[in-house]
Amino acid sequence: MIKLSRRAILELAGTAILGGGALLLAPRGATGTTGQSPMNFPGDLPNPPVLQSEAGVLSVKLNVNYGEAALPQGPARLRLYDGAMPGACWRVRPGDRIEVELCNRLPPDLEDSETAAAGLPAKVVHANRPNRFNTTNLHFHGMHVDPRGDSDNVFLEIHPGQDFRYNVDIPIDHPPGTFWYHPHRHGSVAIQIASGMAGMIVVDDPSGQSDLVERQMVIQAPIVGEDGTLEDPALFMALENERDFLINGVHAPLIHIHEGETQLWRLLSANDSQFLPLDFGAMAGVEAELVGWDGIPLAEPRPAGQLTLAPGNRADLLVTGRRKGSHWFGRSAFDQGLVRLPEATLGEIVVLDAGSAAVSATSPVYLPASSMQRYRLRPIRDEEITQQRVIELGHIRRPGETLDVNFTINGVPHQHHAFDIVGKLGEAEEWTFINLTPFPHPMHVHVNPFEVIEVNGVPVPDRPWMDTVIVPAAGVVKIRTRYEDFPGDFVMHCHILPHEDAGMMMNMRIVE
Template sequence: MASRPVHGSASRVLEQTLDVRFTDVSVPGHGPVTTRTYNGTIPGPTLRVRAGHTLRLTHVNGLPPNPPHSGGHNTPHRPNSFNLHTHGLHVSPSGHADNVLREFAPRTPEESAAGAAEPRYTSTVHVPCDHPAGTYWYHPHLHGSTAEQVVGGMAGVIVVEGDVDDVPEIRAAADLVVCINELKVGDGHVPAFTSGSWMTGVPSTFTVNGSVNPTLRLRPGEVQRWRLVAATAFAALRLTVTGEAGDMALHQIAQDGITFPTPVARTTVDLAMGNRADVLVRGGAPGRYELRADGLPGPLMTIEVAGAPVRPPMRLPASLPPGRPFLDEQDITDPDADREVVFHADAGVFTGAFPNAFRILGTHATPAADPGGDPTRDPAHGLFDPACTNHTLRLGTVERWTVRTDESLAAFNHPFHLHTDQVLLTHRNGVRLDPPVWHDTLGLAGGTPGDSVTFLVRYEDFTGRTIAHCHQLHHEDLGMMQTVHYVAP
């Protein structure tokens, strides 16, 4: 396998404060919302770095004390604690880096009553010198509070700049972040996650860069680069751009931060929760177009193609500097050590407000509390246990995973997300992809049968404990998560 090219520049530090507190936000097209935010905005600030740079972040927790919690760790709790996940970045999962096992707690009731200073925490994330240039994002990831915070708008975009940005046709195009947030807002605020039906009881409001259906302008013949970010917790997005003159082609140049060898022209782009896609769009016939997602009643964004045409029309690149070399089945270290992950839900098996069990089964499932009992009602079987290491992954090895869902309803999606290392999707539903595609999150829709994917992954560079989980964040908070431990050779 070829080594990754080194793109980084001299060491540089980007310092940023991320201040989290309840904020009164005016959402254009929707109205006022009181919610937890980064720095008072939805989404939070976009962070731009290059390979070899360091993100040095100061987190201020200005939220009120956490309410008491009497349930288990796989029910929602600590809604005013958070941490930081730099989703998709290949960086250390340990220490004060991309460590989702940390907790940035608010003041206790006693500290708040005494007027103690708001707590401050730091993250230092070193971006490797050979890190692929592309689009990533950040969001809180404390187990038990992730869904409520993300659907309140706590998310932001990370851009790693590099070689693909220097392609002449891309350098000439406007570089636009298109961050799609899914908000759960009722009566002007995000209701507390207090029951299993919480997700369906509040309709989703979708914003693009903080507005409902904003308008973007594009001249005929002009090319723009859109960094599409699905900062959603519950909704998968099948995106199209359609208008009076027909569909607009989306020339995809990257998936989940990894650049393709050549642009791929599409009429639809599928983004599961957490996915990103970089696309080039060129204005055609003048008129009104809409960025739409299947199943949503209204447009996400309006595009007006108008103005003086660009002559000659801006060009699209014929080739790109690929973000990562491919793996091959011959690279697999131990063909007998394949891993299997199965997303499985048992409905109505528990008492209380959260009756459904969201499990990860397969070759390394969390053991049952009662091995001789009914596994569908077991309180531990396949559920996240912070004391259980489900996968021990040795650096330098290449393994093959198969992940599937036995969910029967096509509308239900269980995206699989492995922290720290990108994965190479080689098969979907048993069909080989040619070429394969790098991802960090893989959507798995239900059906009869539900979707299955096979991927290859090389464990590289970083040791430490982190997680793999369903990126339908309601399910993750309720236990659809596993611990992985990257260890030295």
């Protein structure tokens, strides 16, 4: 196993890789590499293409269009970023600016086509059901950045044929780690992510170096009908519909590692609705340590054991090859509420002989030397709490809605113009989520991460920081959060995205 200092391991979730290989065509303000195996080995799982910031700026042109994809069940025509699944990995550093020209090149929405044919003006739609599948926007998931204006503003709507320029300034003390970008327009988010619109963001902190291989693994589960398209909401709204999982757009890839070698794996669950329980303790071929969760380095590494990634979660892992041979890598069977989901293959881990020269790492990995205190994620004390809130998660029968249901927060589905949580900048709050449904809900809060304090009345010893926490079916979860740096409007919602589109979202406003 590669030897690392304790200080380096504690912050490994913020590592960076400077890729070699052929240059990817990139706009001014970025350098790029094509998607390739990080071990330069034919048949090995490639990383996504990489765009790296230059001189403090990452400048990206991001086209939303239909693209052709090869799925296990056959060819498909899907909504994608630049015709690829997933999108390129964006690599930035604290203090950088991300400039994105989002170009919506999808055809007009069906609703607009119908009203135009009838000679009527287009209508603004704020419905708690799938709608306007070709209207989009952009969210910087998990990042602690400004939610206002042209930054991480999920209230924007970029219609077909429109362009919009996002400018996102990353704080100089932003945690290093794994984040992601994806659409977030209420009503079309589920269909667009189920189609494959997603990409990883890595925030680097290059203050130390090692020679670990790094894998960026974007896990997606696109779903299509018999005609190879995704236009029918029933396909993605029904949780039990069968999915084929892809890693970096590849079905059941081979993932190579030497016996005794340690790699850094960045896992992103970018599917729209299904949980990914991973049992590293039962994978005889490898051992794994968790060093970061939801983009935040852990204070101490710990054995990975059993991890459950909800849609939206990220895990940074040190994975070490232990036994030569081929080993199954996949999701265990589990109950996601009332739905029994089978085990699912993600890939195959191939552990090579320790002395094999068939593969070799060629890209340096940078390890930050800073501490958790630098990122201000200090525990939230009892005396800091200025507000305690109870947030009930429910659902109501609504004949005529998709699947005849709306999902609710505090008894009501999402209200576009209402701000039910108003907090004050600089203050801290404690929330208690009470799940009144038979389904688990991964609750995601924008802008500010939170500490998980209790699950079903049992204190969580290490109080982990997250941005997406699973509230068990008929369960209770208590969290604490601080409103730091940024006033403005943003949202909190279930990251089972069909639940969000069906109403399980609430607006928040932070005032100075």
